[in-house]
Amino acid sequence: MDITDRPRRLRADGVRDLVSETRLAPADFVVPVFVDATTDERVPIESMPGHERVPVDEAVARVEEVLETGVESVMLFGIPESKDAEGSRAWAEDGVVQRATRAIKAETDAYVIADLCLCEYTDHGHCGVLEPDAAEDPDLTVRNDATLERYAETARSQAAAGADMIAPSGMMDGQVAAIRAGLDEGGFEHVPIMAYAAKYASAFYGPFRDAADGAPAFGDRRHYQMDPANRREAMREVRLDAEQGADALMVKPALPYLDVVRDVRESFDRPVAAYNVSGEYAMLHAAAEKGWLDLDAAARESLLSIKRAGADLIVTYFGERVARDL
Template identity: 80%
Template structure:
């Protein structure tokens, strides 16, 4: 037996950190923040322990709490005061995200990313204009091209409010190109787009839909979000977003799709983001509450695995807790 090669030599304290191949820092993390126009006090999100919806008036205070941990970037999600069929509050000048963005960018040094989608703003909870007659057509039809204009209007309204980056998440064909064209026409040619380039129709989104009040009232999203079985298709989706002008490429969810994160890293030279989604967060909390896992350790290991797979940025509900430990 040849024992001249002993990898354990480099696993001892002192040298272990010197040869570590991957690390996670607070600068890698983006913290989601939920701003709620329907409340005047913080509301706990039961399925996401440690997270709350905050009123618009407390958005700055909430972001300052994030900044104190060392995390420098936030993504704002909004719960509007009213909804309609087309989601008009998504692009309203006095909309919840627009108001929060103006306040946060004026009063903090946070880098503000805004979610560009319609599901929180539509009565039906889908990510676009819906054409649906349950009696004549049992399958849901989201009108792709009509939705593009609404997403573009929403992105421009966020830019006007002071957003540093916009992140379209509707998985509408052509959304990056439509938003890029609209931003450029409005004078925001330097505003970057983080595209949810490979967003899968996942069972891991449940707690988020509670948090953002964005669950569909009928049907599901399998006709516009990606099939979890498809890996090659993800590369086609990402390539289209690159061609349309995406600056950062997002894979969502993260942990069940680390192969896709790795593929994106290997095939494209853009910054790669991964969304460590609400279900991934909630299941670790649930196991920790049972005493089955050490929450701090599994949270960090999860984020480390996402970085190791190739992500440059991680959007995660663990951002503050992990950053404080770092």
């Protein structure tokens, strides 16, 4: 048999790495860090093995652990000491994320991305100010435009604390424009926005809600997060955020939406982010604990698939683990 085209020639050790089309590096990863103002000690997150809530006083030490692996960027999430209907601790000068950010920026070289949402700060667990009687009527949820005012105020507060980037995740219409205007008016024109541009109402968020204490007290978030059935709508959402001034564009979750990651990569000239979410992390851990797969190999392959689809950066709970191997 005369076989002239033999792809296996380039799969031998030695040449295999030379022709690898996709590479991972620690600098590709953003590691989420949960800072908890209600505790004086680290609290393991049971549904996310290897991750903890850390008290404000240990935020610097936690970030230093991340930096030791070669990862350069963290995303901060806060659990406040108190909650109310509007989530006012989100924009407080002495809020949990603000305090942690000041300490981290003073003592480390980490690039700090501040997640901006209200679900961790509201006593009802939704991502903004509620419509009247929303708890009784499932067709009522968050007041979009009233919420934008709180987002802009929170962004200014986070930037004033030293956040390098703001990442709004609430999926309110017009949120990027409102935050951009708020930052610019506050003298923070230099602070970029990484928009959660296509964030789906996903079943893969469960462990995160345990980690951030942000589950809705009633109802769900389907009225403001995207329908998992919709691909074309994602392009509309992303386009709007790009037009409003988003500097980077995120798709969340990552693995079930690799087609959307690819669409964004091909259609927009901004950096593309993908969030390898808590449920994606937890399910690999659960399968590995059963002995059904190799955790390190599966984690690395998952992150490769996200980057191969077109992501420039990946928010992932596997960041430290994979970075050590790289």
